[in-house]
Amino acid sequence: MSSPARTPQCVGFIIDGNRRWAKARKKPTFHGHRAGYFKLRDCIRWAAAMGIPHLVFYVFSTENWKRAPKEVDYLFRLLRMVLRREIGGIKREKVRLRFIGFRDRISRQMAAQIADAEKETAKKDARITATLAFDYGGRSEIIMVTRALAAEVKNGTLQLDAISEENFAERLWSAGIPDPDIIVRTGGEQRLSNFLSWQSAYSEFFFTQTLWPDFSEKEFLSILSAYQKRERRFGV
DSSP, rough: OOOOOGSSSSEEEEOOHHHHHHHTTTOOOHHHHHHHHHHHHHHHHHHHHTTOEEEEEEEEEEEHHHHHGHHHHHHHHHHHHHHHSSSHHHHHEOOOEEEESSSSSHHHHHHHHHHHHHHHHHHHTTTTEEEEEEOOOHHHHHHHHHHHHHHHHHTSOGGGGGOHHHHTTTTSSSOOOOOOEEEEEEOOOOTTTTSSSSTTTTEEEEEOOOOOOOOOOHHHHHHHHHHSSOOTTTOO
């Protein structure tokens, strides 16, 4: 990267194209999701080497429950496999895992596995934090925070005129994670699809035709180079 001073602090990824990647190879859908997981793992390594401290991956949206039950079941099995078998390697590579999204719509066992993974990888010497947006929806997140603030106003612990962007952000699932400087969407579509609706207010967007399993380090570097040439005014 040409300018370390302009290295993004957080990059969000809408990882689209796994199913089309599998279909193009005349393979079942789960092959695409498995290839997508390996690409996600590669991307974390690339970003850590580039000095990017935070990545957020959109891996399962609140709308994805509408997909075929077999596909949803495989995605859950894939996550359980990662949480069961790969935590040791994740810790050795000094990666901190975080999850954002609902946790009351998954099994207690999986919720416990997620909590354990977060606890085990929460090291101060982590090189990078990889956040998985799982059973996540940006609108749902905003509604959740709005309800929490309303309850605080109702019970008298917060004054109505004390509500601010800052204390709103503190109640988001993503609290403590910088707003994404960049959001990358693979797979050719050009929309956010309910990803980080609040946090993306000033993000720079990059859309690529590349299907997620084919996303490369070279393309990532090209996006970062283009980002460094953009002028970010934040409304000024």
